[in-house]
Amino acid sequence: MTVGIVVSRADSASVRIGEQLRERADWERDDEGGSSGGPEHIARYVADGFELLAFDPWHLELDGVAAAFEDLDFLVFASRHAGETGPLLTAHFTGNFGAAEHGGSDRALAAACPNAHHAVVRALDEHTPEGYDAGMECTHHGPTAVGAPSMFVELGSSEAEWADDVGAAAVADAILDLRGVVPQTERTVVAFGGGHYVPRPTRIVAETDWAVGHVAADWCLDDLGDPREGRDVIERVFAASGATRAVVDGEKPRLREVLDDLGYDVVSETWLRETTGVALDLVADLEAAVASVDDGLRFGERAREATADAEYILVDHPDDLWADAHSVDSDAALAATSANAFAYTTEENGNRVAGEIALPDADAYDAYVDALAALLGEKYDTVAREDGTIRITDTAFDPAAAADRGVPEGPKYGRLANGEAVAVDGETVAPADVSRERTEIYALADPSEGKGN
Structure with missing residues (x-):
């Protein structure tokens, strides 16, 4: 697994990040290596898992840059970020939903590396120095014909930060944390809507195991125009991200109509949170057998330990018993359900369990009932299990x-x-x-x- 790193000599922040990268790993300079294809590089360094090339032009002008590398799985453009955001470390993919005003081609998207992006965003947050924030941006600017999955990882947002060794070191550390990370994952969604700094996709990356591919913020959708006439671009969003699911911020009925017509699933942030750690085939099976997440299905810890083809039993949930245990200790009652179940139906925004419950086997059901009975023991004089009942x-x-x-x-x-x-x-x-x-x-x-x- 090799990560290619692009440094632009025209970008002072990129140069600073490149210097910090070379200080933090064991690099060997090899200007004779690399490929003869693509833009001409002016310096080449190699280290375990990395190949770094320096170029004279701006990043935005480096279409086809992947061909200059000898061997790589995905590319990182070490770059500056400019904006009125204060000190900020950020990462994003490249592309244009409308006219190409800053590099690349009109209505074109570069291939994304969502799993690597997921990893680098978390790494930026981990390495963020005091006084800085870390986050994500929507898809914007070029290049769009990179030749390999790629992303920008940036130091911002003004001249002061572009010259800051501490900020540059944090970006360098986050990039070096990508050693051995694969670029793609099936657990990828694309996102539509929201602001440029994409709060919902940022939460998804920070708090779930789902990666986020291309993001079309509201202003990107404005550039796209009527989604019914931009179906080809919407198709590219999914293809370039390796995704089949989307999250949509806001109603956007025309967009949703196009997504449905193209056969892509629109999922909620709740769905992504609930399915975190659960095999997707098992998710599909349980949603078909019990209920959808949007209708109140929740997954327990046993599902997160199970394989995609795990067997389970569906049993009527002891609603009244659970409600009584919930009156003793609400958190403990919910925890007992989660600890023993594959999945269970809920009411009141997931706060009350009722309906059906999927469990690995009869032993798990017995353990669950015993856990609820133990809670009742804190409230009643005697609690006994006998003849298929709990008697208090x-x-x-x-x-x-x-x-x-x-x-x-x-x-x-x-x-x-x-x-x-x-x-x-x-x-x-x-x-x-x-x-x-x-x-x-x-x-x-x-x-x-x-x-x-």
């Missing part, structure tokens, strides 16, 4: 019995409920005198009758 008994304060003994409503009710005797008309009323035993029986499903996959 509890002795509790009975207001009607207290009224019969002449106890006035008010503080004395509270004292009796807390186990303290009270005096009424010169007589002592003990908690046991005004208590009643309550029995509740929760029926359990027979996991042996659960529907398998």
